[in-house]
Amino acid sequence: MCATLKDVAKAANVSTSTVSRVIANNPKISEETKNRVTDIIKRMNYHPNAIARSLANKATRILGIILPNEADDLFKNPFFIQAMTGISIYAQSRGYYIMYAFGKSEKEELSHIKRYISSRLTDGIILLTARHSDKCIQYLKEKEYPFAVIGRPEEPEGVLWVDNDNFQAMYTVVNFLIQKGHTAIGFIGGPQDMTMSRDRLKGYKEALSTNGISIDEKLIVQENNFTEQCGYAAMNEILDYKIPSAVVAIDDLFTFGAMKAVKDRGMDKIPMVGFNNIPLAAYQPIPISSVDINAEELGYNAARLLIEKLENVKMVTNHYIVKTQLIKR
Amino acid sequence: MCATLKDVAKAANVSTSTVSRVIANNPKISEETKNRVTDIIKRMNYHPNAIARSLANKATRILGIILPNEADDLFKNPFFIQAMTGISIYAQSRGYYIMYAFGKSEKEELSHIKRYISSRLTDGIILLTARHSDKCIQYLKEKEYPFAVIGRPEEPEGVLWVDNDNFQAMYTVVNFLIQKGHTAIGFIGGPQDMTMSRDRLKGYKEALSTNGISIDEKLIVQENNFTEQCGYAAMNEILDYKIPSAVVAIDDLFTFGAMKAVKDRGMDKIPMVGFNNIPLAAYQPIPISSVDINAEELGYNAARLLIEKLENVKMVTNHYIVKTQLIKR
DNA sequence: CTGAAAGCGCTTACAG
DNA sequence: CTGAAAGCGCTTACAG
Numbered sequence: 001m002c003a004t005l006k007d008v009a010k011a012a013n014v015s016t017s018t019v020s021r022v023i024a025n026n027p028k029i030s031e032e033t034k035n036r037v038t039d040i041i042k043r044m045n046y047h048p049n050a051i052a053r054s055l056a057n058k059a060t061r062i063l064g065i066i067l068p069n070e071a072d073d074l075f076k077n078p079f080f081i082q083a084m085t086g087i088s089i090y091a092q093s094r095g096y097y098i099m100y101a102f103g104k105s106e107k108e109e110l111s112h113i114k115r116y117i118s119s120r121l122t123d124g125i126i127l128l129t130a131r132h133s134d135k136c137i138q139y140l141k142e143k144e145y146p147f148a149v150i151g152r153p154e155e156p157e158g159v160l161w162v163d164n165d166n167f168q169a170m171y172t173v174v175n176f177l178i179q180k181g182h183t184a185i186g187f188i189g190g191p192q193d194m195t196m197s198r199d200r201l202k203g204y205k206e207a208l209s210t211n212g213i214s215i216d217e218k219l220i221v222q223e224n225n226f227t228e229q230c231g232y233a234a235m236n237e238i239l240d241y242k243i244p245s246a247v248v249a250i251d252d253l254f255t256f257g258a259m260k261a262v263k264d265r266g267m268d269k270i271p272m273v274g275f276n277n278i279p280l281a282a283y284q285p286i287p288i289s290s291v292d293i294n295a296e297e298l299g300y301n302a303a304r305l306l307i308e309k310l311e312n313v314k315m316v317t318n319h320y321i322v323k324t325q326l327i328k329r
Numbered sequence: 330m331c332a333t334l335k336d337v338a339k340a341a342n343v344s345t346s347t348v349s350r351v352i353a354n355n356p357k358i359s360e361e362t363k364n365r366v367t368d369i370i371k372r373m374n375y376h377p378n379a380i381a382r383s384l385a386n387k388a389t390r391i392l393g394i395i396l397p398n399e400a401d402d403l404f405k406n407p408f409f410i411q412a413m414t415g416i417s418i419y420a421q422s423r424g425y426y427i428m429y430a431f432g433k434s435e436k437e438e439l440s441h442i443k444r445y446i447s448s449r450l451t452d453g454i455i456l457l458t459a460r461h462s463d464k465c466i467q468y469l470k471e472k473e474y475p476f477a478v479i480g481r482p483e484e485p486e487g488v489l490w491v492d493n494d495n496f497q498a499m500y501t502v503v504n505f506l507i508q509k510g511h512t513a514i515g516f517i518g519g520p521q522d523m524t525m526s527r528d529r530l531k532g533y534k535e536a537l538s539t540n541g542i543s544i545d546e547k548l549i550v551q552e553n554n555f556t557e558q559c560g561y562a563a564m565n566e567i568l569d570y571k572i573p574s575a576v577v578a579i580d581d582l583f584t585f586g587a588m589k590a591v592k593d594r595g596m597d598k599i600p601m602v603g604f605n606n607i608p609l610a611a612y613q614p615i616p617i618s619s620v621d622i623n624a625e626e627l628g629y630n631a632a633r634l635l636i637e638k639l640e641n642v643k644m645v646t647n648h649y650i651v652k653t654q655l656i657k658r
Numbered sequence: 659c660t661g662a663a664a665g666c667g668c669t670t671a672c673a674g
Numbered sequence: 675c676t677g678a679a680a681g682c683g684c685t686t687a688c689a690g
Contacts (some may be wrong), residue, residue, distance in 0.1 A: 015677045047447035052667030054380045055682045076608045078404035099428050102417050118376035279405045280609045344661045381683030384666045
């Protein structure tokens with residue numbers, strides 16, 4: 001029912017090769033035929049069949065993105081949808097399509113990756129998280145399949161990645177608190193299998209050390225899930241030990257829970273700084289400061305690096321660092 | 330580099346037709362050859378090329394979903410990602426892939442739809458919202474392209490849709506508040522071009538009428554964006570008029586803002602009920618009750634209806650109503 | 659039960 | 675500058 005190349009060729013009285021070249025903007029075509037064919041394409045409302053094109057080109061212009069779905073962080077943290085927006089904006093500007101798949105576990109993510117690769121539907125894959133000894137990254141590297149990661153991989157050689165400078169971001173936050181006179185600063189961290197978690201912890205420790213403050217391991221609590229519940233529990237653990245003058249957390253959801261723990265004990269409010277700048281941070285009992293990681297930009301640049309690789313743009317570096325901003329409230 | 334049908338056929342000493350039939354589980358193939366070919370497929374780690382298959386089948390098993398991106402509701406309301414999860418779960422169970430595109434406006438959404446259709450990449454489209462005189466729905470209907478909508482369309486004949494019973498859901502909430510003795514109930518509504526907004530308003534009015542309470546139009550405020558700011562403004566408007574004993578809002582973000590407006594005036598807390606059961610509703614200064622719309626189930630069933638249509642499953646109805654639950658806090 | 663052949667709708671090296 | 679032809683990797687009606 002739809003017009004095909006053949007239909008256009010017939011109508012224009014040329015061969016399909018010529019029409020194909022007109023569409024591809026091949027310079028060898030004379031102005032005259034180009035114009036004539038272009039007109040007919042318009043008039044017939046012809047649009048190339050992307051599938052046929054993909055088969056001939058052995059490239060689909062489809063990118064696959066893998067969404068981790070552990071816990072329901074996915075639903076609470078706008079990071080994912082923001083990153084997806086950024087990916088989509090760049091991809092679209094370059095004429096690429098995006099496919100997504102949720103994985104409830106690393107294993108499931110891996111099986112999606114295998115499906116994408118073996119079906120040959122995608123040209124490249126974007127991972128939205130980097131884990132400790134990440135099976136997905138290992139697999140993609142091994143297969144030499146084009147991919148990019150949001151988050152710094154453990155072994156970054158030869159892999160495209162974008163990330164914030166998590167060490168620096170946390171260092172800055174803690175340093176800022178120290179300048180304001182805080183010395184007993186609680187830390188609520190995340191799973192140690194994420195490089196992000198570990199880098200932020202390092203930043204925390206380094207800021208303390210640099211300022212001559214000894215590290216009190218009992219002020220440091222690590223949780224495995226990015227939930228308010230975990231933040232609540234972590235804060236209680238800290239409070240059972242001593243009352244910190246400030247708290248930093250690697251996720252706003254932790255600070256929300258921590259805030260509640262403080263409130264439930266009927267204590268005075270404790271200043272807190274989180275990460276991700278979740279919109280509702282501003283609407284907490286007392287507004288919570290937060291580090292904005294610019295998730296959209298992370299996504300945008302992940303797509304950019306991957307597409308540049310696919311199109312053989314010569315690259316200077318294999319990674320890109322996105323700035324963070326401390327939003328003080 | 331990858332094995333093709335031909336390679337397998339050669340290795341198995343059969344024709345490509347036979348291999349193809351084995352993969353399609355065609356019953357005419359003898360057990361013996363089937364087993365032999367299956368073994369070789371395994372051994373060679375052969376996976377069919379989805380693109381070639383799509384071209385031959387004139388079907389891609391790809392669904393396109395269109396995400397509205399007006400305001401940044403998208404980032405705050407887990408609805409979208411939850412719906413995407415539901416869509417993905419069903420789609421995957423049936424061997425379908427999902428593509429997404431963000432539209433910053435109805436116009437942009439429409440252009441994505443056109444792109445999906447004209448490229449013939451997708452087999453069907455899922456819309457995540459239904460508007461007043463919705464251009465996207467009109468276009469898809471006109472083109473007779475397979476699609477499903479989350480949200481009841483204005484003219485539902487012949488279109489597949491899933492939704493909550495928004496009228497009933499709001500009716501129940503308001504009725505519940507009336508039973509508890511409230512009579513002056515503020516209402517914060519949304520854009521009137523969304524059927525969801527209008528249905529919920531109707532439910533509110535009907536519940537009052539049924540209980541013999543006259544409708545006070547000054548207690549009703551409609552906002553155009555689903556943001557805390559709008560909720561804040563709406564609540565102030567209501568408060569300038571009179572102090573309601575309770576407030577219902579068609580989105581939790583409104584209640585968050587409304588809560589703040591009340592607090593900023595140094596007033597006593599007012600019980601509020603929102604919609605969407607945004608995770609953080611439980612973490613507000615006082616926990617906010619909310620109607621859970623089961624977004625994941627909405628997505629799941631939208632995908633189900635669409636795929637059933639694509640596969641010619643005989644359908645009883647062209648829509649599906651997903652239950653809501655009032656989460657009392 | 660199996661195979662040869664045509665076809666899905668493009669692209670492109672080759673020839674002219 | 676343009677066309678005929680082969681090819682991308684599948685499916686399937688037709689014949690046997």
